[in-house]
Amino acid sequence: MSETVIKAENLSKYYRLGQINNGMLFRDIQTWIARKLGKEDPHSQIGSVYDPNAEGFWALKDLNFEIKQGERVGIIGKNGAGKSTLLKILSQITAPTEGSLKIRGRIASLLEVGTGFHQEMTGRENIYLNGAILGMKKKEIDKKIDEIIAFSEIEQHIDTPVKRYSSGMYVRLAFAIAAHLDSDILIADEVLAVGDAAFQKKAIGKMNDLSAGEGRTVLFVSHQMGAVKQLCNRGIVLEKGRIVADGDISDCISFYQRNQIKQSTNYNLSDYNNEFFDLKEFSLLDDKGEVINEPHPNNEKTYVKIVIDVKQLHSALCMGYGIYTKDGEPLFWSYTSDDYENFKEYKKGINILIGEIPTHFLNEDTYYVYFLSSLHCIAWITNPYNDSCPKLKFEIQGGLSDSPLWNQKRPGICAPLLTWKVEQASV
Amino acid sequence: MKDNNNEQWDKIISSKHKLFDLKLGEVWDYRDLIFLFVKRDFVIYYKQTILGPLWYLIQPIMSTIMYMIIFGALAKIGTDGIPQPLFYFGGTMLWTYFSENLIAASNVFTNNKQIFGKVYFPRLTVPIAGSLMLMIKLAIQFALFAAVYVFYFIRQGSMDGVSLHLCWTMLLIPVVVLWLAVLSTGIGMIISAITTKYRDLAMMLNFIMSLVMYATPVVYPLSTVHGKLQWLLYLNPVSAPIEMFRVWTFGAGAVPMNVMYLSIAETVLCLFFGLILFTRNERTFVDVI
Structure with missing residues (x-):
């Protein structure tokens, strides 16, 4: 059994919401004097700091886990589940409210690449500065500087002030420094989502080398389940500051996704009522007008039906x-107004909108259909960016083609059935 | 392997904080970072200026001329027999060091919240580096001071009322600088802990510092102050080191022993409370700022 390198015991973090203090020195002094004299605080609000009724929340609550040497742990959770807070405590940026965290070995965190870069200084000077901020000694940097410069691919510009760099060069240099840290434990937060595609690939490769190749312990946070799956072998799923699953990465990802679906497709239509319209129906229909609940073959048409009761035009x-x-990546959006020939202005009362998803278009997979509504270029009504819109699960299975040679899923997002012309010379 | 034994862990991040856990060893580990911060701040100051490091001299020279006109020529305040340019230049360079260092230390958290929120390194490296960088600036100013001193020393025969003699106590000048460094960083760290929560103090600090200068023997010697306000200067911890600079450099003026002891005690206390408040504050200030 390998060594435990990180151990969390009852790790908790409490945040107060809203105003951190009363805002005025004078009032705080009054409070302090009142407390010293054993009197009631003239500015007290109901409940103390730890009172559940007080304005605050536990970003993390009673986390217990152990991470062993060489494990590559993906931390998964929705926004606000406590991932960033956990990383902040791990990298010692903020202290926990309760509990403790024990660490063996040196931690390097890639929380934000390029932190501490100074615009006026050259790339080389910034390598030293940034490396030292991340905890490297000058000697270590001396040893690695050539490797870092080579990895960043900016040899020619290394003695130019970084303010003249393009954003791509900047990010490449920053990642190169962080990736060459000599650390036992590496914490990374979405850092791979930087640079162009070629560099991203290189960065992921480097991360793989560091973790799988050199046996370093890695903690990785990302919303891209693909990257998490590729990089990690263990998962920890956080929900509202608590660990809800911990184990094999694939199990954790599917647990998380199942949970997501349950939450996102379980809703009341009336939750989305607004000043402009009430949402009466949002469903997927097949050819016969029946609601689709099961995996749908790709050779049958699918319709998105939206029924709204317009209250205000x-x-x-x-x-x-x-x-x-x-994984929550958008494939495309479609608006009723796109079909300009057939588009009609909305009228007060019931409007039924039916959109067709063509056959042989998407590949065999699971998709989500988001209901989108907005005041065009003014404001979202149901906003896909902050998860405030209703969603339907849509599964495509089978019906890929009539050909016996194509009845299995092929790679890719689309699976169009295209025409071919075959010309043959007559013998 | 059970790990009830804490010793085998390299680092324990806990909600409990020991009051005297100042992590000075860790600061030493990051000495390369301190050096790089000093270099950065020093170079950045005059990047893209024509006069370069000369800027470090222009400001105290202008102040010296101002003081010579206002306090020397108009108000006719004595200088304990020290040539006026040396008296005012010496006073203003030390005071500027003290006040700039204090203000810099008090703004450590607010000015570095971006980087502090992203990466951990011992926060104490920042005020230490700031203090060292200002020391380099002071050294440059001191070189000019020494040059003027040599000029007066050679020419003193032909000038009225100037008598300078070299004495071994000049070697103690670094003690004055260290004294000022510790005192200003200490006070600055105490203020930094307060300003993360109450910005008001940061707003007032520049103004307060310019007032305190007049309660410090910068533009007048300690010996000219008598009567009711004397206690104010005696209580002021900066009075002693600045006046001691003159005592040690020129053999002019004097600091009562009690004032010396008081200032040393105040300096030690400020450093002590400064360090405690600073290390306490660095643990959670990201949540507040």
Whole structure:
């Protein structure tokens, strides 16, 4: 059994919401004097800091886990589940409110690449400065500087002030420094989502080398389940500051996704009522007009049906749907107004909108259909960016083609059935 | 392997904080970073200026001329027999060091919140580096001071009322600088802990410092102050080191022993409380700022 390198015991972090203090020195002094004299605080609000009724929340609550040498742990959770707070405590940026965290070995965190870069200084000077901020000694940097410069691919510009760098060069240099840290434990937060595609690939490769190749312990946070799956072998799923799953990475990802679906497709239509319209129906229908609940073959048409009861007219009112992958990446959006020939202005009362998803278009997979509504170029009504829109799960299975040679899923997002012309010379 | 034994862990991040856990060893480990911070701040100061490091001299020279006109020529305040340019230049360079270092130390958290929120390194490296960088600036100013001193020393025969003699106590000048460094960093760290929560103090600090200068023997010697306000200067911890600079450099003026002891005690206390408040504050200030 390998060594435990990180051990969390009852790790908790409490944040107060809203105003951190009363805002005025004078009032705080009054409070302090009152407390010293044993009197009631003239500015006290109901409940103390730890009172559940007080304005605050536990960003993390009673986390217990152990991480062993060489494990590559993906920390998964929705926004606000406590991932960043956990990383902040791990990298010693903030202290926990309760509990403790024990660490063996040196931690390097890639929380934000390029922190501490100074615009006026050259690339080389910044390598030293940034390396030292991340905890390297000058000697170690001396040893690694050539490797860092080579990895960043900016040899020619290394003695130019970084303010003249393009954003790509900047990020490459920053990542190169962080990736060459001599650390036992590496903490990374979405850092791979930087640079162009070629560099991203290189960065992921480097991360793989560091973790799998050199046996370093890695903690990785990302919303891209693909990257997490590729890099990690263990997962910890956080939800509202608590660990809800811990184990094999694939199990954790599917647990998380199942949970996501349950939450996102379990809703009341009336939750989305707003000043412009009430949402009466949002569903997927097949050819016969029946609601689709099961995996749907790719050779049958699918319709998105939206029924709204318009209460207030607005010239910019816009309706549509978006199709997203199961990882939450958008594939496309479609609005009723796109089909300009057939588009009609909305009328007060019931409006039924039916959009067709063509056959042989998407590949065999699970998708989500988001209901989109907005005042065009003014404001979102149901916003796909902050998860405030209703979603439907849409699964495509089978019906890829009539050909016996194509009945299995092929790679890719689309699976169009295209025509071919075959010309043959007659013998 | 059970790990009830804490010794085998390299680092324990806990909600409990020991009051005297100042992590000075860790600061020493990051000495290369301190050096790089000093270099950065020093170079950045005059990047893209024509006069370069000369800027470090222009400001105290202008102040010296101002003081010579206002306090020397108009108000006719004595200088304990020290040539006026030396008296005012010496006073203003030390005071500027003290006040700039204090203000810099008090703004450590607010000025570095970006980087402090992203990476951990011992926060104490920042005020230490700031203090060292200002020391380099002071050294440059001191070189000019020494040059003027040599000029007066050679020419003193032909000038009225100037009598300078070299004495071994000049070697103690670094003690004055260290004294001022510790005192200003200590006070600055105490203020830094307060200003993360109450910005008001940061707003007032520049103004307060310019007032305190007049309660410090910078533009007048300690010996000219008598009567009711004398206690104010005696209580002021900066009075002793600045006046001691003159005593040690020129053999002019004097500091009562009690004032010396008081200032040393105040310096030690400020450093002590400064360090404690600073290390306490660095643990959670990201949540507040």
